[in-house]
Amino acid sequence: MPLGDLWMAYRMRWKRRRFLFRIWRKRRQIAPLQDRTAAIRPDTILCFATVRNEMARLPHFLQHYRKLGVGHFLIVDNHSDDGTAAYLAAQSDVSLWSTQHSYRLARFGMDWLGWLQWQYGHRHWCLTVDADELLTFPHADSRDLGDLTRHLDARGITSFGAIMLEMYPKGPIADVLHDPAADLLETLAWFDADNYREKTHPIYQNLWIQGGVRDRVFFAARPERAPTLSKVPLVRWHWRHVYVSSTHQMLPRRLNHVFDRVQDRRVTGVLLHTKFLPDIMPKSQEELTRRQHFENSDLYTTYHQHLAQGPDLWCPQSRHYDGWEQLTALGLMSKGDWD
Amino acid sequence: MLVHTAFDRAEQMIRHWSDAGCPVVVHVDRNVGQATYDAFVAAVADLATVSFSPRFRGEWGMWGLIAASQAASRQLLAQFPDIRHVYLASGACLPLRPVAELQAYLDARPDTDFIESVTTGDVQWTIGGLDSERFTLRFPFSWKRQRRLFDVFVLLQQTLRLRRRLPKGIVPHLGSQWWCLTRRTLTAILDDPRRVEFDRYFRQVWIPDECYYQTLVRLHARHIESRSLTLAKFDFQGKPHIFYDDHAELLARSACFVARKVWPRADGLYARFPRPPVEDQAQPEPHTGTIDRIFAQAVDRRTNGRRGLYMQSRFPFMDRENGFTAMPYSVLQGFDDIIPDLADWLTAQTRVIAHGHLFAPDRVYFAGGGTTYQGGLSDNARLRDYNAKMFLTNLIWNARDQHQCFQFGPSDNQPIKWMLTKDTQASVWVVTGAWAVSLFRSGRSASDVRSEAARLQQVENRFLNALRSPEARSRRHIMTLAEFLESPIDVLQGIMDDMVGHRAATLKKPPAMVDLDGFAQFLQDLKNQGMHPYLAGEFAAGDAMQTSRPRPRKPYVIAKK
Numbered sequence A: 001m002p003l004g005d006l007w008m009a010y011r012m013r014w015k016r017r018r019f020l021f022r023i024w025r026k027r028r029q030i031a032p033l034q035d036r037t038a039a040i041r042p043d044t045i046l047c048f049a050t051v052r053n054e055m056a057r058l059p060h061f062l063q064h065y066r067k068l069g070v071g072h073f074l075i076v077d078n079h080s081d082d083g084t085a086a087y088l089a090a091q092s093d094v095s096l097w098s099t100q101h102s103y104r105l106a107r108f109g110m111d112w113l114g115w116l117q118w119q120y121g122h123r124h125w126c127l128t129v130d131a132d133e134l135l136t137f138p139h140a141d142s143r144d145l146g147d148l149t150r151h152l153d154a155r156g157i158t159s160f161g162a163i164m165l166e167m168y169p170k171g172p173i174a175d176v177l178h179d180p181a182a183d184l185l186e187t188l189a190w191f192d193a194d195n196y197r198e199k200t201h202p203i204y205q206n207l208w209i210q211g212g213v214r215d216r217v218f219f220a221a222r223p224e225r226a227p228t229l230s231k232v233p234l235v236r237w238h239w240r241h242v243y244v245s246s247t248h249q250m251l252p253r254r255l256n257h258v259f260d261r262v263q264d265r266r267v268t269g270v271l272l273h274t275k276f277l278p279d280i281m282p283k284s285q286e287e288l289t290r291r292q293h294f295e296n297s298d299l300y301t302t303y304h305q306h307l308a309q310g311p312d313l314w315c316p317q318s319r320h321y322d323g324w325e326q327l328t329a330l331g332l333m334s335k336g337d338w339d
Numbered sequence B: 001m002l003v004h005t006a007f008d009r010a011e012q013m014i015r016h017w018s019d020a021g022c023p024v025v026v027h028v029d030r031n032v033g034q035a036t037y038d039a040f041v042a043a044v045a046d047l048a049t050v051s052f053s054p055r056f057r058g059e060w061g062m063w064g065l066i067a068a069s070q071a072a073s074r075q076l077l078a079q080f081p082d083i084r085h086v087y088l089a090s091g092a093c094l095p096l097r098p099v100a101e102l103q104a105y106l107d108a109r110p111d112t113d114f115i116e117s118v119t120t121g122d123v124q125w126t127i128g129g130l131d132s133e134r135f136t137l138r139f140p141f142s143w144k145r146q147r148r149l150f151d152v153f154v155l156l157q158q159t160l161r162l163r164r165r166l167p168k169g170i171v172p173h174l175g176s177q178w179w180c181l182t183r184r185t186l187t188a189i190l191d192d193p194r195r196v197e198f199d200r201y202f203r204q205v206w207i208p209d210e211c212y213y214q215t216l217v218r219l220h221a222r223h224i225e226s227r228s229l230t231l232a233k234f235d236f237q238g239k240p241h242i243f244y245d246d247h248a249e250l251l252a253r254s255a256c257f258v259a260r261k262v263w264p265r266a267d268g269l270y271a272r273f274p275r276p277p278v279e280d281q282a283q284p285e286p287h288t289g290t291i292d293r294i295f296a297q298a299v300d301r302r303t304n305g306r307r308g309l310y311m312q313s314r315f316p317f318m319d320r321e322n323g324f325t326a327m328p329y330s331v332l333q334g335f336d337d338i339i340p341d342l343a344d345w346l347t348a349q350t351r352v353i354a355h356g357h358l359f360a361p362d363r364v365y366f367a368g369g370g371t372t373y374q375g376g377l378s379d380n381a382r383l384r385d386y387n388a389k390m391f392l393t394n395l396i397w398n399a400r401d402q403h404q405c406f407q408f409g410p411s412d413n414q415p416i417k418w419m420l421t422k423d424t425q426a427s428v429w430v431v432t433g434a435w436a437v438s439l440f441r442s443g444r445s446a447s448d449v450r451s452e453a454a455r456l457q458q459v460e461n462r463f464l465n466a467l468r469s470p471e472a473r474s475r476r477h478i479m480t481l482a483e484f485l486e487s488p489i490d491v492l493q494g495i496m497d498d499m500v501g502h503r504a505a506t507l508k509k510p511p512a513m514v515d516l517d518g519f520a521q522f523l524q525d526l527k528n529q530g531m532h533p534y535l536a537g538e539f540a541a542g543d544a545m546q547t548s549r550p551r552p553r554k555p556y557v558i559a560k561k
Helices: A003-025 A058-067 A084-089 A110-121 A145-154 A212-217 A280-290 A297-308 A324-330 B007-019 B034-043 B064-079 B099-107 B147-159 B183-190 B195-202 B212-220 B245-254 B267-272 B289-304 B342-350 B381-386 B388-398 B417-422 B435-441 B446-467 B481-486 B488-500 B519-528
Strands: A031-034 A046-051 A072-078 A094-099 A125-128 A133-136 A159-166 A196-200 A207-211 A230-236 A242-245 A249-251 A269-273 B024-028 B050-052 B085-087 B112-114 B180-182 B223-225 B230-232 B258-260 B329-333 B353-357 B404-408 B426-432 B475-480
Touching (some): A003 A110, A003 A249, A031 A084, A046 A110, A058 A133, A072 A084, A084 A094, A094 A110, A110 A125, A145 A230, A159 A212, A207 A212, A230 A249, A280 A297, B024 B064, B064 B183, B085 B183, B183 B212, B195 B212, B245 B267, B245 B289, B329 B488, B342 B353, B342 B404, B342 B488, B381 B388, B388 B417, B417 B426, B417 B446, B426 B446, B426 B481, B435 B519, B446 B519, B475 B488
Parallel strands (some): A046 A125, A072 A094, B024 B050, B230 B258, B329 B404, B329 B426, B353 B404, B426 B475
Antiparallel strands (some): A031 A094, A125 A230, A133 A269, A159 A230, A196 A207, A242 A249, B085 B180, B112 B180
């Protein structure tokens, strides 16, 4: 191994330790509201999330992941005022913590979740997602996360990659009428099939994917600032692991190697991003003053101003979502060696 | 039946075989804890014809599995003197058809041994780079647990050129480890006077369960049917393929008797199979054609990937790729200066997708003139230039069902030029100096356009240098403007043939070209201004350029009689 690589590996090791220390330091920022972690069995698949005012999505979110085989949800509620906390506390498979601290200063919730992962995640398959992200993967209609993780275990693979696919409605967001009882993906049925660009992140070695509808509509003038779409949401956790920035990158860096450099052997998934419901407009408005979501929030002011008006994201080449087969055929995810 | 995990499914299968009247001897791996074992024995205690054999440690690739099946076979043959065929199964083997049909099938073939058994020369069963060396080296170390020792020991034997001698009369054969043998053959193997010698030899062969019975059966059997009655698939790394609920249709169509390895939680498969008996119907032969084909396709996709697709699951090092893009495409430089509605004309002639200037400085000119294109590609020039390579690979991938071509020129943004040069899928046609035609038609005088002409010529020359460099891999066709104007029909015919991949319809007349009256004089004026448009080729001054003049007849030779 060249000296430079060794030096970088050494630096990354210290960086990871600093993150662990930071997580430990912030451990008292979250207070348990409802602790049901005693119900976690050694093979339970855990789901970690930070939420804020997500009543429009949560019932669908929980239902989606229960069906996929998540056994226990560990959720941090960041000061919701729409009944999210009460709803979650009433669910039998949810353990709930709450905090009033800054989401941005807690590395967008990663410090809080890091502490929960450190305590409860060790040796479990841990899924870390936002309330507006619905994971799908090859054969998702007939196989579940238990099957998927057993397949990965059999191959000694400890992390599973996915890209965020932004789902949007046809017509202006402002005009959308969404019935909370209906399937989210029937309202947000459209996506951009392939305007993604990839490169390898020079430091963390993850595949850095940008593009999609936000790139097309909001970030054309500053493409280098467009949101990152690649994520590593599902990991066989070890207490030494940390997420660096959201779930885009991890340390140790080998966990970021979720893509295949030569062949097409790694099974990968897609996170359907259900952000563009009408509630994005008040949220964007709030974000303009609250400034909790991005580094360099100033850069995103125009983005939020534009979003607050409920724009139309649809274009004639938008594709209608019809299930995982379509996503594998388009190449957005791959069956890899899991036929 | 060999069992080491998923005991509830194993019990279900034992009951299944036993209910159909088959006595079962079960071998439970010694690594299984005593408590689990006792519970399992107790669970099937009500079945009179089920017994348990002495336990061995059955590690993959090691001798334990053979020892286990030997002991179990002997016990089975001794306890039940009237059985004729012995079927080796595992807890993850699921009968697809009623056991009665299997019994009938075997009754019709009382002397046949079903065991896949092929010589090593005929199969590619290479795992870890070893095929015939499986038989000539010693493998005392476990491949799974003691990998480093295993590798070092193999390397040591290879360097010292150590070879084992095969026992006399033995020809190594390989095959699936799931067999169905007749009592006669199995007894002969177990009671062979040379068995001690054979066992000593096979104990240190690698993966003996794929060769022990497969080899010895050749010494004793009367009639070998060299195929396994158990449908088992392996991926290219030698890992068994696992069947899930969504494989139900595939398995049903295969008409195989037994399949493995079945996912213990595949409730749908366990509920559906074995299928109920069908009355009054010819019993189908097992056939694995469809399933083999589907798996071969999947393996091909995995090993070769999908060319031109750049996504999270496949992100090859671009420069090592032989061709970056999914499909052949054409790049036309200079033609649209001479033929103004070239794109429409090409589409009408060949049905290809003809884009405008994809890399124009102001925006992307997609075919059809839209602001977005397939896959949601944006016409924003900044987005395009941010990663121009990816833009082009995405464009080609998105419309890969059709041939695409686009216009290029020295006034376009040039960073893409190296990709156009190196991509083996690109077919680049250049008419050099054609930019002068546009300048000529702008109506401006030679002195006004002089610096612009010099710039365009310089940019085009750099592109030509790239195309002529040793790194160039694309198909390149370069001609001067003068050469093109001599026989436009031949060139256009060549382009069309290239695009459609075979001989396209013969062109009778060229498309409408711009009027070049006075063009030669324009070039001369440029020269007089001190700017030499050498890329345009030789035009005699005063030569009236007639683009629609009749083609000169081709010279021909009359053969001597």
